[in-house]
Amino acid sequence: MTLSKQLFEMAKALLPGGVNSPVRAFDPYPFFVKGGRGSRIFDVDGKEYVDFCLAYGALILGHAHPSVVNRIKEQLDQGIHFGAPSEFEVKLSEKIVKHIPCAEMVRFTNSGMEATSSAVRLARAYTGREKILMFDGCYHGAHDQFLFDKNGAKSPGVPKELAKTTLVCEFNDIESVERAADGNELAAIIVEPAMGNMGCIPPEKEFLRGLREICDKSGALLIFDEVITGFRLSLGGAQAYYKVVPDLATFGKIIGGGFPIGAFAGKREMMQKVAPAGKVYHAGTFCGHTIAMIAGLSTIEEIEKNGVIEKATAIAARICNFLKKESEFTVNRVGPMFQIFFTRNEVKSAEDARKSDRSRFMKFQGAMLSNGVFVPPSQFECWFTSSAHDRFDLERVESAIMASLSGVGDER
Ligand code: PMP
16 A cells, blocks of 8 residues: 555544545545655655646745745744744735736735635725625635635535625626626625636636726726736736736735735725724734745745746646647646646636536546646646746656546547
């Protein structure tokens, strides 16, 4: 029995489902990680994989990047976290304000979920309204008010009352949003500007612009959830990439360089309402954590200097072209994130994504793993590339794709 299997058996008795976040559990058992370097991740059984999960998009420089690791090591000897302000949170917020079009002020949180729920609280306080509108298939963290899809609450335990204040529309369907905004006083529309939690689904050309107009007309705030897209699609996030500026935006993943983090940012007049400048409450023991700030800061400095996003995008484009050449399935890509959907139809919405063959995807994912490539274990996640992926990884992934597609019976 492999050590991973043994650990998973033990974990199942101790941790619900054997993991600490549901997507990590997959059949027959997940590999247990020992470490990672650059584009590669190693398991406790001595196997090595090319990593396209990268902590679900948190690591755009790959694993253990020396500039990040060295800066952290320097700090560790001097203490880890203090609950008092440090220069690093000033410097990291300066970077966010410099690059992100909507950001005039920033508040750091511990997770993406905390960032989205705080941004919504701020939007409610600012507008004096209660309803929010989100999109079927978008994910904004495991907070009660976001655990909805078009069929209602996605989890037992979510209060029924919340269905009255969280409205759900179809992504890329601007008319449904117009109708909802006409009939309701919305505090905010929250959206993943490019969807990364239903596989990869790009916005249609006029969709984000349409949301901006509806918000301007109705007085709702537009919130871009850039937890995935921030510092991945461009230094200015999706809002610079698509040239649509929201009122507030939320961040996570890359801005913590691999450490737990989140942030919400936006126009000064709105952010000034956050405590202690204003009355909208938000607080946290670990907010602005010293090590997370340093890791995020060194990551963003690398992105600024070394063509990180361009490199990661070029690799993603090569792999997508290969997937399209070798299969007839739908491949959606936005910059350095993409997904292959096991369907031959276009995927423009959550409903389209749900029609793809998920069991075939899982067979493909399992075969890729056997061939030394770690792809996130769900049809509804994305592959993420980094600046650490190189032509050796490309060769390995291309031969793994050939072997794995034949195993799942592509009928070409
Ligand atoms: N928003 C988006 C778009 C996300 O992808 C995620 C997590 N994958 C979150 C919010 C929640 O972030 P966290 O897991 O850090 O709470």
